[in-house]
Amino acid sequence: MAELKYISGFGNECASEDPRCPGSLPEGQNNPQVCPYNLYAEQLSGSAFTCPRSTNKRSWLYRILPSVSHKPFESIDQGHVTHNWDEVGPDPNQLRWKPFEIPKPSQKKVDFVSGLHTLCGAGDIRSNNGLAVHIFLCNTSMENRCFYNSDGDFLIVPQKGKLLIYTEFGKMLVQPNEICVIQRGMRFSIDVFEETRGYILEVYGVHFELPDLGPIGANGLANPRDFLIPVAWYEDRQVPGGYTVINKYQGKLFAAKQLVSPFNVVAWHGNYTPYKYNLENFMVINSVAFDHADPSIFTVLTAKSVRPGVAIADFVIFPPRWGVADKTFRPPYYHRNCMSEFMGLIRGHYEAKQGGFLPGGGSLHSAMTPHGPDADCFEKASKAKLAPERIADGTMAFMFESSLNLAVTKWGLKTSNCLDENYYKCWEPLKSHFTPNSRKPAEFN
Ligand SMILES: [Fe+2]
Numbered sequence: 001m002a003e004l005k006y007i008s009g010f011g012n013e014c015a016s017e018d019p020r021c022p023g024s025l026p027e028g029q030n031n032p033q034v035c036p037y038n039l040y041a042e043q044l045s046g047s048a049f050t051c052p053r054s055t056n057k058r059s060w061l062y063r064i065l066p067s068v069s070h071k072p073f074e075s076i077d078q079g080h081v082t083h084n085w086d087e088v089g090p091d092p093n094q095l096r097w098k099p100f101e102i103p104k105p106s107q108k109k110v111d112f113v114s115g116l117h118t119l120c121g122a123g124d125i126r127s128n129n130g131l132a133v134h135i136f137l138c139n140t141s142m143e144n145r146c147f148y149n150s151d152g153d154f155l156i157v158p159q160k161g162k163l164l165i166y167t168e169f170g171k172m173l174v175q176p177n178e179i180c181v182i183q184r185g186m187r188f189s190i191d192v193f194e195e196t197r198g199y200i201l202e203v204y205g206v207h208f209e210l211p212d213l214g215p216i217g218a219n220g221l222a223n224p225r226d227f228l229i230p231v232a233w234y235e236d237r238q239v240p241g242g243y244t245v246i247n248k249y250q251g252k253l254f255a256a257k258q259l260v261s262p263f264n265v266v267a268w269h270g271n272y273t274p275y276k277y278n279l280e281n282f283m284v285i286n287s288v289a290f291d292h293a294d295p296s297i298f299t300v301l302t303a304k305s306v307r308p309g310v311a312i313a314d315f316v317i318f319p320p321r322w323g324v325a326d327k328t329f330r331p332p333y334y335h336r337n338c339m340s341e342f343m344g345l346i347r348g349h350y351e352a353k354q355g356g357f358l359p360g361g362g363s364l365h366s367a368m369t370p371h372g373p374d375a376d377c378f379e380k381a382s383k384a385k386l387a388p389e390r391i392a393d394g395t396m397a398f399m400f401e402s403s404l405n406l407a408v409t410k411w412g413l414k415t416s417n418c419l420d421e422n423y424y425k426c427w428e429p430l431k432s433h434f435t436p437n438s439r440k441p442a443e444f445n
Contacts, residue, residue: 006228006276011209015269016232024232024267025167030060036395039266040066043148044168045270046183046207053268056181057207059270061168065234065260067187070245073254080117080415083125083251084152085407089415092369094409097421100416102195105139112138112163112190112244113147116200119412120364122404123312125151125251128205131303131313131402133342135362135416136198140307141191144239146262148187150249152204155181155301155315156230157398159346159360161196165189167274168265170230176346177396179210179315180276181238182300187262188274191418197360199344201400203312204343208301211314222300226281229273237261257266279346279396286406295399305403310397318350322390330391331381334372340406341399342367348395350379354428361418367405375429 007014024039024434026032031041039062046057100117103110105317115138115236131152146166156163160435162175167188174180176198178232184207243258277300285297301310323330330349343350345359356374357363365371373381413419433442 004173004338005231007231008225008228010224010227011271013271014149014229015267018232018234018410019269021266024062025269026062032417035060035062035170037266039063042311042317044185044270044272046185057270057272059169059268059272061265062267063168064234064264066265067262069260070256070258073247073249073256075253076246076253078253079114080138080409080411081134081248081251082118082409083121084409085122086183087410088408090405091413092366094363094365094369094371094423096357096363096420097361097416097418098420099358100135100197100362100418103198104195105170108251109140109141110135110138111145111272112192113142113145114138117411117416118206119362119416120406120408121202121292122402122406123204130150131314131400132202133182133203133400133406134178136196136200139181139193139195140274142189145244146187146189146243147246148185149182149202149247150247152202153181153183153202153303154205154208155179155208155346156198157200157346158196158198159344160194161194161409163196163198164191164193165274165303166232166263168189168263169268169273170233171317172274172276174232174276175397177280178276178278179300182274182423183272184208185370186274186292192276197266198260199362199376199398199400201315203303206303208315211296211299212243218286220225221297222277222282227275227277227411229275232265232267234264234266234304235261235266239258278320279317279348281322282317282319283383286321286323287325289330290329291325292325292333295332307403310403312402312404314399314401318392318395320390320392320395322388323343324384324388326387329381330384330386331373331377335365336368336370336379337365338367339401340367340402340404341371342406343399344399345398346396348392348397350397351391356420356423363423364406364408372427374426375431378430
C-alpha cells in the first residue's frame with residue numbers, strides 16, 4: 001500500500017480534497033445550490049451549534065450520497081458491549097488481568113466490532129456524562145461493515161497488530177505505540193492483518209483536548225503538530241449485497257443496510273476530524289532534582305469534566321526516559337487516589353511490577369484502593385545506587401485515569417477468564433523495616 005498522507009496539527013481548521021477531483025471543495029461558502037462535481041453537502045456537528053468558538057467543532061463533508069441514504073436501523077446482537085454498570089456488584093480490590101485472549105481465526109472469525117468487549121465504566125450515556133473501557137480482540141477485517149458511535153469518542157490504543165482505518169475523512173494506519181481518536185458520529189471500518197488486540201477509552205459527551213501546560217510553557221508533552229489527520233479519499237463503490245452500517249446508540253448496537261460504501265466523501269473541511277498520534281513523539285518532563293512530580297506530567301490527552309482540573313478521563317503514558325532524581329525512591333510511590341486508575345501495557349515491562357503485568361493485560365486500582373510497587377521492586381529500589389539510568393526502554397505503559405468510580409463488567413470479572421486471582425500476593429512479602437531507635441537506613445536482608 002502506498003504510504004498514506006496526513007495533515008499535521010491538533011484541532012485546526014483543515015481542508016482536504018481527494019486529488020482525483022480538484023476543486024471539489026466549494027469556494028467561499030459551505031452550501032452552494034449545486035456543489036462541485038454534483039456532490040451532496042453534509043455537516044457533521046461535534047458540538048452544540050452555540051458552543052463558544054474555542055470548543056465549537058464541526059466539519060463539512062462533500063459526498064457522493066448523503067449519510068441518510070440507508071434502510072432503517074434494526075437492533076443486533078450486543079456481543080460483549082454493555083453500559084450496564086450493575087451487572088455485578090462493586091469490588092474495591094486491586095484487580096489485574098492477564099493478557100486478554102485473542103480468538104484464533106480457525107476457531108471463529110471476529111472483526112473489530114464483533115470483538116469489542118466492555119471491561120469497565122461509569123456514568124450515564126443518555127446524559128452524556130461518563131466513560132467506558134473496552135478491549136478489542138479480533139482476527140479479521142471488517143468486510144462491507146462500518147461502525148459509528150452516537151454515544152461518545154473512541155480513543156483507540158492498539159497493542160498487537162496494526163489497524164488500517166478507513167474513515168469518512170480518509171485513511172489512517174495506526175500501529176502499536178500509536179493511538180488514534182475517532183470522534184462521535186464518524187464512520188469507520190478497520191482492516192487488520194493478524195490476531196489483533198488493543199484498548200479503547202470511550203468518553204461520553206466530551207472531546208479529548210491537549211492538557212493545559214501552566215508553568216511548563218508553550219511547548220512540551222504532546223506537541224500539537226505531531227497529531228496527524230487523514231486526507232480526503234473516496235470510493236464510489238456499489239455494494240449490491242448491502243453495506244452494513246453499525247451504530248452504537250444509547251449503549252446498544254443497531255445495523256442498517258445501504259447500497260454504497262460510506263467512504264464516499266470526496267472533499268471535506270472543518271475542525272472535527274479523526275486523528276492519530278505516535279507516542280514516541282511525547283516530550284517527557286520529569287524531576288531532575290529529587291522526588292516525583294505527579295503522573296499528570298505524563299498526560300497526552302484529557303477529556304475534561306465541568307469541574308476545573310477534574311477529568312472525566314485522562315490518557316497518560318509512561319514512556320522511555322531518564323531517571324536522575326537524587327536521594328529518591330524512584331519507582332512510583334505508594335498511593336491511594338480519589339481517582340480510578342486503569343492501566344494497560346503496550347509493550348515491555350512496567351517499572352513498578354516486573355512480572356505479572358504483561359502486554360495486552362491490564363489493572364484497575366479503584367478510588368482510594370491502595371497500590372504501589374511490589375515487594376521485590378521496593379527492596380531493589382531502596383538499595384539501588386542512584387546513578388542516572390534509563391527507565392522503561394522498550395516499554396510503553398499507559399493509564400486511563402478517571403474521576404468516576406468504575407464498575408467492572410461481568411465479562412471483565414468472569415467471562416474473560418483473565419482476572420489474576422493472585423494479584424494481591426505481590427504485596428504480601430512487604431515487611432516492616434521500622435527501627436524505632438535509629439533514624440539511619442536499615443540494612444535489608
Ligand atoms: Fe496511582
